Amino acid sequence: MDKVIVTGGAGFIGSHVVEELIRRDYEVSVIDNFSSGHHENIAGLPVKLYICDVADPAVINLIQSLKPDFIIHLAAQVSVARSVKDPLLDARTNVVGSLNVINAANSAGVKKVVFSSSAAVYGNPKSLPVLTSHPAEPESPYGLTKLTVENYLKMFDKFHHLSYGILRFSNVYGPRQDAEGEGGVVSIFADRIRKGTPPMIYGDGKQTRDFIFVKDVAAAAVSALRVENSFCANVSSATSVSIIRLFEIMKAVSHSDIEVLYGPERQGDIRDSTLSNEETKSILNWVPCFDLVSGLRETLGIVSGRNAAL
Structure with missing residues (x-):
């Protein structure tokens, strides 16, 4: 072993x-x-x-x-x-x-x-x-x-x-990600949705990420x-979604009606990012098994309680 x-x-x-x-x-x-x-x-x-x-x-x-x-x-x-x-x-x-x-x-x-x-x-x-x-x-x-x-x-x-x-x-993103301090945006949104507290999006929300x-x-x-x-x-997933669209998906998955607040752009943040994974699939004999919605369902299920019905 x-x-x-x-x-x-x-x-x-x-x-x-x-x-x-x-x-x-x-x-x-x-x-x-x-x-x-x-x-x-x-x-x-x-x-x-x-x-x-x-x-x-x-x-x-x-x-x-x-x-x-x-x-x-x-x-x-x-x-x-x-x-x-x-x-x-x-x-x-x-x-x-x-x-x-x-x-x-x-x-x-x-x-x-x-x-x-x-x-x-x-x-x-x-x-x-x-x-x-x-x-x-x-x-x-x-x-x-x-x-x-x-x-x-x-x-x-x-x-x-x-x-x-x-x-x-x-x-x-996923279960166990810390929503405090500098946690990932998914964990922060999930935490705010659970608490019913509007989250903050820095910039216009149109920046894209590959989750x-x-x-x-x-x-x-x-x-x-x-x-x-x-x-x-x-x-990577080799797909992109805007931050505001991510929030809308998470609201729909969790049946939440909270709104979002906007703040100034942060130094060092990248505008758009999508990574190709075609080479990775070949090198590792690997493919991602979770699309964004299924991953968010599992993440929100953990955040909201393991037996949450979403």
Whole structure:
């Protein structure tokens, strides 16, 4: 049974990846500092838990001692707005923390590191849908840190033959996503719908995003472990929807009549984003199984109560 470390494994995406790994009979260890993860996300699962910050050099010895076959590196600072406000904090977690993990993976003889990158590396797209060959011109410190780690992975492969899988996620949504602070727009809308409180849309609401359900992301991340060569791929639905249309769909699915408020555009936000996943389907032998409505139904069912009738 192969051993896999999941950094950030108690978080939103990480806990779904952990469940998928267990379903596919991997031995799983989770490294998390619980800055945004939650114990209940992995409660009762057959995993070994290690509480550690990836930006702490101690994580290097920890990873070496665990002798994993693979690492899925998900631990990150994920807020674009926070990266603009505090780029040093962003870089500490996303660059220094990632370097610690990569360095440890190399010294421990790990077969492959799967890294959660982001559509943010592309910046404002010059053409849609975005291919992985599209120029990488980040518009935020967050996107810049993700691109920086991608380049470090390529360097480690060049100099040390450390195999990697870079997964550029579009906008991930689903159960367990945090609606507080800088949670994803779907989780924020779901929380406001449940509370009957009008949500805020920044800008005119016509900006578009490519939403991918978290279980599809988890399946892609685990499938990436078995790809022989290093690669970079988009993990996306390859479809786009405007933010205001997303809200209208969520209102209809949940039978809500609340209205929306509008605020100013936020620095670092991208206007439109749709990622091509045709290459990904071939590389990973993977296809997304959830369309937006079915994913939203499952998400809202969790937010509103597991037995909610939608």
